[in-house]
Amino acid sequence: MLKNLTAYLALLSLLSSCQSTNDTSVSYNRDIRPIFNQKCLSCHGGVKQSGGFSLLFEEDAFAATESGKPAIVPGQSTKSELVRRLRHTDPELRMPYQADPLNEAEIQLVERWIKEGAKWEKHWAYIPPDPGIEPPEVKEDTWANNDIDRFILARLERESLTPNQEADRAVLLRRLSLDLIGLPPSMKEVDNFVNDAAPDAYERQVDRLLASSHFGERWAGMWLDLARYADSKGYEKDLYRSIWKFRDWVIRAFNEDKPFDEFTIEQLAGDLLPDPTQDQLVATAFHRNTMANDEGGTDNEEFRNYANIERVGTTFEVWQSTTMACVQCHSHPYDPFRQEDFYEFMAFFNNTADRDIYHEAPNLFTYEGPDKGKVEEIISWIEDHLKAEDRFTPAGTLHQQKEALLEHLGYRRIQAEFFDKSSAFIELIAPDQNALFQIQDTSWIRFDQVDLSRVANISFRYASPFGGYVEARLNSQFGPLIGNLYLPPTAPPSDPERWAKWQTRSMDIESTTGPQNLFFVFKKDKIADADLLRLDWWQLNEVPNRKDAYNATFNQQLEALWEIQPTPTPIMQELPLGKRRTTHIFERGNWLVKGREVHENIPEILGQLPEGTPANRLAMARWLVSPENPLTARVAVNRFWEQLFGYGIVETVEDMGTQSKPPSHPELLDWLAVQFSGDWHWSVKQLLRTLVTSSAYRQSTEVNAAKLEKDPRNLLLSRGPRLRLSAEQLRDQILAVSDLINLEMYGPSAKPPYPKGAGQFKFGDRYEVSDSAGQHRRAVYTYLKRTNPFPNRINFDGTDRTFCTSRRIRTNTPLQALALLNDPAYMEAAQALAQFMQAQPSLSDLDRLKAGYQRVMLHPPDERKVKILKKLYDEALAQYGPDQQSAAFALVANALLNLDEFINS
Structure with missing residues (x-):
């Protein structure tokens, strides 16, 4: 029954x-x-x-x-x-x-x-938003500060809920500052705002923060999670990767309010734009953040394919909030994407020049700081002293000018890396050559079609703890021997860190005619577990050589020019037409089992590529931000909304497919998407300004029983957002209120000390702690090693950025409290805050405690809190002794930095 x-x-x-x-x-x-x-x-x-x-x-x-x-x-x-x-x-x-x-x-x-x-x-997300959508009519229009509020209020009225009034000004400015620039306001900024009676006082604070150079640092953190940016390559060895210029590009892009459509195109296809700038090439490092496997014996083609597979999934997650990983093996279980859609999209990435090699070519080489001026100065000097018959004007980037000049004068150097017992890695500067490597009884590297007709000898710059022999042979590793060179050890096997002491040796070779396949074979009696030989470069020396016609001073300048090493940044670059790869469906996702051939295309459910343009990455990127794409604008505004309000309008930020959570305010989502890609011209700052000036954002966080019952998680925004700060915001805020923070922007990643026992690196990878100032830079600049990220980053829901992360799901664990109380970095901040309290002139201990609280929380403590702080201080002083005021103040400072009010916005 x-x-x-x-x-x-x-x-x-x-x-x-x-x-x-x-x-x-x-x-x-x-x-x-x-x-x-x-x-x-x-x-x-x-x-x-x-x-x-x-x-x-x-x-x-x-x-x-x-x-x-x-x-x-x-x-x-x-x-x-x-x-x-x-x-x-x-x-x-x-x-x-x-x-x-x-x-x-x-x-x-x-x-x-x-x-x-x-x-x-069609699923709602695959239908373009209605461009004519209008905000709804509401009963209490006086609460609405902009159109966003009308959408919010209409839903609240349906649920018989009323919104809160505006938050206290000090609380509101702290929320706003942490949200927009990731740093708390100063006490002076709070006082100015609290005492500003002008009707546009709040809007002027918003504009001030949007114009701050620290705005880009805060919002870059969100994007770097999506870009899976890290300072290491991942996998077993997880060695260093020089890609920090991409992080700096993202920061600058947000600060400049680069339109989101341009922001998208430059990252996915900046190299295919007409006459791309250096910045547009750096932007393409977005998809060079994929992991690379330097482990000996791995198949480069296998991991090149893995990188491309990951690029498909990341592109769809970042711009389409669509889960595509499963479509590698079979059609999507729930969404209308067939397996061939996956590989047709992968074809856009299958003809880039990167191929999972140690040096990560292709790279963009740049000079930073004083090195840039030195290179420019030396090139200018050399050009002034060239003989008439040798004069020419090198073009391109500064590094390309340098390389062209050196090669013109006979320096045909090619970058190399190392031989080990199982593999040899090589990077070729010349685009028309190929390198293959294989290990049998010995290690060898092959260069295709090298013209040796004018070469008298070959120079090597190397380092090896064991030494050995390098042979030059033609056409195979067993072919005619044209040169042989003994390489003595450069450092004892027990001291591999001294490999930096490079040596240079030259090998005379027999005369040859025409282009030949050149093999370098490394031989050693005993195969060791460690690397056998590292090559910094090798050089073909012509007879006669142009540089031989110049004096010693001239050649010293050439050597000085060579010794200034540039900063490499891995970038995207298309293969030339003659080397294009075919793309096939991988049967059941297995790259070794190739099915039918496919060509570049986008899933049918999402539209078509622009007509009249080549089907390449540039066309794909332009399609993503075209009016016909139903998802990109929705996905973007949903991400920025989630950052401010804690939950996306579609809560599953990573997935807008048929299994996603339904939108809490579907009309609002579509209205924002239409505005963002239309009247606001893809301006992120305009979008954020509209969000934070809404009454919905400015509400207090007070809650009553009715709101807890009908809106327990605040998805309807019946009150203001109250969120636990991110790992980066927590660290930056603690450094800011303790006055330790170093606000230096840009440049190589900073390396603060790891907690004791946590900073164990392997495979010769060294971690040299930055100087005192560098240790206190903002968290966005902290060195991130994928296999060993900073513990507190993970502890507070950050990721190791092995893969794209759309949403950090907040947790609340005892380990977080233990870290805030005991982590050396937080203890250092507590001690600095204690010094600030003690340094207050002509104040009693009680007044110093109040000053410390106000510095941290930006408003005076009430009487109840004053009593609690004084009791804690007195108990600490009794325990440590009357002459240990510094320890007592440090204990109070540590407690202040752990207040719930402090670690939440």
Whole structure:
């Protein structure tokens, strides 16, 4: 009886929910898709199509099944096999098979949907937002500060909730400052705002913070999570990667308010723009943040493919909030993406020149700081002293000018790395050469078609703890020997850190004619576990050489020019037409089992590439930010919303597919997307300004029983956002209030000390702690090693950035409290704050405690808190002794830095 009553009530609930809408017909998206997703797609979706029937794609749902007949006959539910199977009494024929059946209400909905024509509907996220959408009318319009508030208020009124009034000014400015620049305001800034009676006082604070150079540092952190930016390559060895210029590019882009469409195009295809600038090339490092495997014996082609597979998933997650990782192996289980869609999209990345090699070519080489001026000065000197017959004007970047000049004068150097017992790595500057490597009894490297006709000898700059022999051979590792060179050890095997003491040796070679395949073979009697030989460079020396015609001073300048090493940044670069790769579907995701060939394209459900343009990364990037793309603008505004309010309008920020959480305010999401990509011209600062000037954002965080019942997680914004600060914000705030923070911007990553026992690096990777000032730079500049990130970064929900992270889900654990109380960095800040309290002139200890509290919380403590602080101080002084005021103040400072009010916005 109870079971029948439950089914009856469920039927009434479902039917009444359908009839309560203006449209009494059954909606596929509202009523049917949730049933199919939950009950049917596991057997009839993208992974499995039992009986030849799938409910994932419209054409498949209405197509003939293995029986030869369609399972759904629009308008005729009695002739539809789907309905018959849903109602079948035989458990072997009833669907879902070996699972709980649909209840009567659900079956009746499916029947009604078929009777009404089985109208198929796209998922809401795949339909472009309506450009004519308007804010709703509301009853209490006086609360609304801008159009965002009207959307929020309309929903609150439907739920019989009322919003809060504006927060206290000191609290509001702290929230605003932490949100926009990631730093707390100064006491002076708070006082100015509190005492500013002008009607636009708040708006001027917003504009001040948006114009701050620290704005980009705060928002770059969000984007670097998406870009999976790190200072190391990942995998087993996880060695250093020089890619910090990309981080600086992101900071500058946010500070300059680079339109989001340009921001997108430059990262995905900046190298394909006409005459790309150096900054546009650096931007393409977005997809060079993929991991690279330097472990000996690995297959470079395998990990090149893995990088491309990861680039597909990241691109879709970042710009489309679509989960694509599973589509590597099979069609998507729930969303309308076929496996061929994945590999057609991967084809956009399959013809880039990177290939999982040690030096990570192609790189953009730049000179930083004083080195830039030195290079310019030496090049100018050399050009002034060139003989008339040698004069030429090198073009391109400063590094390209340097290389062209050196090569013109006979320095044909090629960067190399090292031989070890299982592999040899090489980077070639010349774009028309290829290097292969293989280990048999010895290590060897091959260079294709090297012209040796004017070469008299080959120079090597190397380091080796063991020494050995290098042979030069033609056409194979066993081919004619044209040169042999003994390389003595440069450092004892027990002291590998002294490898930096390079030596240079030259090998005379026999005369040859025409281009040859040149093999370098390294031989050693004993194969060791460690690296055997590192090559810094090798050089073909011509006979005669132009540089031989110049005096010693001139050649000293050439050597000085060579010795100034540039900063490499891995970038994207397309292969020339003659070296294009074909792209194939990988059967079951296995790169070794190639299926049919595919070509560059985008998923059909999301539109088409721009007409009349080559199908390449640039066309793909432009499609992402085109008006026809239904997702990009929605995804972007949802991300920025989540950063400020704690939850996205679509809570599953990483997924807007059919399994995502529904939008809390769908019309608001679409209105923001239309404004962002339209009237606001993709301006991030305009978007953020609109969000933070809304009354919804400015509310106090007070809560009552009705709000806790109807809006427990504040998804409806019945009160202001109150959020635990991120790992970066916590560290920066503690450094700021203790006056330790170093606000130096840009440059190589800073290396603060690891907690004792945590900074263990392997494979010769060294971690040299920065100087005192460098240790206190903002968290966005902290060195991030993927296999050993700073413990407190992970402790407070940061990631190691091995993969793209769309959403940091906040946790609350005892370990976090222990870290805030005991971590050496936080203890140092507490001691500095204690020194500030003690340094207050002509104040009593009680007044010093009040001053410390006000510095941390930006408002005076109330009487209850004063009593608590004084009691803590007195107890500490009693324990440590009357002459240990510094320790007592430090204990109080440590407690202040752990207040719930301090670690939340």
